[in-house]
Amino acid sequence: MMAIELYHASESLCSQKVKLVLAEKELQWKSHLVNLLTFENLQPSYMQLNPKGVVPTLLHEGRVITDSVTIIRYLNEQFPHPLLIPTDPALQERMDRWIDVQNRFPMREVMYGNYRSIEGAVLRRSVQMKEKLLPQLMQANPELRQQYAAKLEDVQQWNRAIHNADEIANLNAKIAPMLDQLEAQLSQTTWLCGNHYSLADTVWTAVLNRLDKFNDLWADQTRPALNSYLNQLKSRPSFNAAIQSDRMPLPMLLSGLRRVFLGM
Numbered sequence: 001m002m003a004i005e006l007y008h009a010s011e012s013l014c015s016q017k018v019k020l021v022l023a024e025k026e027l028q029w030k031s032h033l034v035n036l037l038t039f040e041n042l043q044p045s046y047m048q049l050n051p052k053g054v055v056p057t058l059l060h061e062g063r064v065i066t067d068s069v070t071i072i073r074y075l076n077e078q079f080p081h082p083l084l085i086p087t088d089p090a091l092q093e094r095m096d097r098w099i100d101v102q103n104r105f106p107m108r109e110v111m112y113g114n115y116r117s118i119e120g121a122v123l124r125r126s127v128q129m130k131e132k133l134l135p136q137l138m139q140a141n142p143e144l145r146q147q148y149a150a151k152l153e154d155v156q157q158w159n160r161a162i163h164n165a166d167e168i169a170n171l172n173a174k175i176a177p178m179l180d181q182l183e184a185q186l187s188q189t190t191w192l193c194g195n196h197y198s199l200a201d202t203v204w205t206a207v208l209n210r211l212d213k214f215n216d217l218w219a220d221q222t223r224p225a226l227n228s229y230l231n232q233l234k235s236r237p238s239f240n241a242a243i244q245s246d247r248m249p250l251p252m253l254l255s256g257l258r259r260v261f262l263g264m
């Protein structure tokens with residue numbers, strides 16, 4: 001069997017979704033840690049691998065797969081034990097819907113718009129810097145012009161959104177109804193798709209854990225089923241392997257801070 005290689009970043013939500021599945025399936029993988037704060041993801045060699053310049057990217061048996069949901073579905077097909085997709089087609093549809101709900105929610109804008117203190121300052125400044133850096137990269141690498149142009153457009157929209165307090169407030173207002181939907185489901189079933197843990201639970205582990213960081217989800221105590229669901233997710237060994245221990249190595253963080261604040 002050829003090795004699984006994963007390009008990922010510390011504390012990246014989309015990377016965590018894949019790392020959770022790797023841990024659930026107890027798979028060995030080779031790690032390529034990408035420093036988003038020094039913009040390694042925008043370097044030509046990485047853009048060639050992942051045209052959107054984002055993490056994660058999976059390499060396996062000569063295939064390059066670049067979207068977290070496509071990657072986790074692929075891993076489930078290639079390594080079916082334990083199976084993380086329900087066998088009942090109706091439940092499969094339900095799983096797709098739950099995956100879709102979190103995929104359509106603009107977590108990136110919500111996170112970068114809501115983070116406070118130094119963390120928020122670093123992250124927002126890094127997006128501003130991307131906007132400056134991308135035209136230079138585009139000019140220096142004409143063969144990747146299209147990719148860089150698309151990335152620049154995306155980053156401009158991202159930068160605008162996170163500095164627009166009304167837009168962030170609008171997005172924040174969508175969190176509670178989404179959690180209510182989850183509460184309604186979880187008052188009826190242990191997991192999102194019935195009695196078996198599935199890929200829908202994996203992706204929501206990463207999303208709920210992240211939302212919980214900057215929004216006191218349980219303050220009003222109105223979602224007891226969701227609260228106990230998140231506690232169950234956190235007690236799985238995969239949570240520890242993929243999220244709890246997912247801290248940026250100090251030298252990487254320091255070079256990131258140097259780059260973001262001093263431009264070096």
Ligand SMILES: N[C@@H](CCC(=O)N[C@@H](CS)C(=O)NCC(=O)O)C(=O)O
Nearest residue numbers: 012013014054055056066067068069
């Ligand atoms: N749809 C993609 C989104 C990937 C994504 O946005 N990754 C973030 C980290 S969670 C990233 O690489 N951000 C850096 C950037 O966009 O410059 C997926 O699910 O894999």
